[in-house]
Amino acid sequence: MSADGSTLEGETVGRVVDAVRKRELLLEIAASVPASKEEIVAVGDGANDLLMLGAAGLGVAFNAKPRVQEQAQARINQPSLINVLYLLGLTSDEIDRLVAE
Numbered sequence: 256m257s258a259d260g261s262t263l264e265g266e267t268v269g270r271v272v273d274a275v276r277k278r279e280l281l282l283e284i285a286a287s288v289p290a291s292k293e294e295i296v297a298v299g300d301g302a303n304d305l306l307m308l309g310a311a312g313l314g315v316a317f318n319a320k321p322r323v324q325e326q327a328q329a330r331i332n333q334p335s336l337i338n339v340l341y342l343l344g345l346t347s348d349e350i351d352r353l354v355a356e
Contacts, residue, residue: 273303274303274305274306277303277307278307281295281307281310281311291312293312294312295310296312297314297315298317299315299316299317299327300316300317300320300323302322302323308323308328309326313329314327315327315339315342316330316331317330317331317339318333337350337354
């Protein structure tokens with residue numbers, strides 16, 4: 256964005272978060288917790304998410320492109336990410352309490 260905000264200049268700031276970087280970030284976050292692979296859940300929708308989904312214990316395709324849905328361990332084709340919580344085994348009551356907090 257130009258200094259006056261009137262035009263896009265096509266420049267980026269910082270590191271581009273591509274497929275490799277998404278996987279790196281997921282693993283960095285998991286190591287900082289620490290969490291085992293089985294405890295890691297990743298959610299993605301495009302081909303640039305496949306490495307990240309593969310690095311997780313559970314990779315979820317969310318309203319994803321066909322290639323991602325084919326390769327992910329689970330898929331959700333519903334409008335809300337809350338459905339990921341159901342996939343993880345939470346009950347409606349548990350989700351309601353989380354959302355209310």
